[in-house]
Amino acid sequence: MGRPPCCDKASVKKGPWTPEEDAKLLAYTSNHGTGNWTSVPQRAGLKRCGKSCRLRYTNYLRPNLKHENFTQEEEDLIVTLHAMLGSRWSLIVNQLPGRTDNDVKNYWNTKLSKKLRQRGIDPITHRPITELMESIGTLAIRPPHTAAGASSSSYLPMNPADQAPAFHDDVPYHTALQQQQVITLLDPDAPGVAASPDHQLKWSDFLADDAAALEAATPQAVLGQYPEAAVAGGGARAYGDIDSTAADVGGGGEDSAGSAFIDAMLDSDKEMGVDQLIADLLADPAYYYGGGSSSTSGMGWGC
DNA sequence: AAATCGGGCAACCGCGCGCAG
DNA sequence: CCTGCGCGCGGTTGCCCGATT
Known part of the structure; x- marks a missing residue:
């Protein structure tokens, strides 16, 4: 066999x-x-x-491979796409003709991530490091959630691979929906993307380490108890598995629950103007860094 | 001049998914 | 339907080489 x-x-x-x-x-x-x-x-x-x-x-x-140094435009594009997609190099590389995922990955790990750190930006979350430190401080004094059997850690999904702090109440980027939109734009054939018009996030992911809560809690209850979970989960998933579509939500009677969760996610993203943000980001890579912080506006990676 | 250190990059490793048998 | 390989992907390792001591 x-x-x-x-x-x-x-x-x-x-x-x-x-x-x-x-x-x-x-x-x-x-x-x-x-x-x-x-x-x-x-x-x-x-x-x-x-x-x-x-x-x-x-x-x-392979023919048509570029072996010369990365250009400023390529650097900007990599940084912008990494902010949106995380380390999904195969998708990023689709926008960089002649480059390989290994090239881009190495370039990121050896050059770009260091440049970001030097400018005070966390290369994993693409947020100012000072903000992350504040977030950690906020987390430390956050009262524990004990209802419905949810452990204090269960609503803070972390990607074990990067251990990035994925929680922030006002995160404007990195929601799963936002990332999904970018992936759809970059790769319409991406598995599990276009095939699911009502893309469903698996709400139980947020409680995946707490089986008791998983069984007991409805999505509505979960969201009600942990409104930050929607945002925090999105942040974590920006660098984790976002291919949770039919295979993830297809069984176990999660459909209606998933829909409710999606509605919450959609509302959350809509409130934050994510749709327009994506469009702006893709239209102008400099937008991402020029939007709020003058210190990081127009990063000038090549200088 | 030799030893050590660190950066850069090519290649390997391990995992998940899809599908052949 | 089940098993296990092919393929693609992301993460990691290890070697090479230039810079520094």
Whole structure:
């Protein structure tokens, strides 16, 4: 049953590619295309895993790749899109012809995130670091929620990967809806986006670590108790899994509950003018930094 | 001149999803 | 329907090389 293994991992070569290997791979792909990577190493005469071949090709050998430094415009676009999408490099790279996700990811990790920090902006949340510190202070004195079995931490969803403080009562960006809109604009074919006109956020995500509360609480009750959860959840999800569509909400009788939650999210975003904000951001990358803080207006990344 | 440090980047790793068998 | 691989993706690692001590 199933397919045979793609390669014998014990015998495949690892490490840097040699010019000879590059030449073989390039010759093969130019003659036969790039279908079925698992068979490429054997057909091209390479002792590599197909996965390694695909990576080498897409990140280095692929035609039309740019190998020169990032331009100012590209930097601005990366920063803006990262603010909207988080580290979804595949989506970001769709707007940067000739660049690879690995390129952009490395450039972000080594250059852009440092530039942001130097300017006092948290590269994860894209908010002034001073504001984050204030938020943390506010959180520390926030009274615990004990009703409905909700733990004090359960309404502050955090992406374990980045551990970003995802709570702020006036967050104008990073709501899941906002991010979803951007993804839809950038990639109409994105799975789970266009197919779900009434995109449903999984409200139970906000209580995912509290099974008792999950069973007991209705979405309305949850929102009533934790009005900040809608915003906080959006903030966290800006860097987490936002592909929660049909697969996430399809079963378990969550449909009506989900709809109520969505309505709350929609209302919240509408109040904040998120729709217009997205349109402005996409029309003018400088808008994001020029909107409120003169110190960060027109970042001038290249200087 | 040698040793150490740190930045940059290529490549690998592990996971989730879709689908072939 | 179930299993497990192919593929794509994001995160991480490790090597190389230039700068610094």
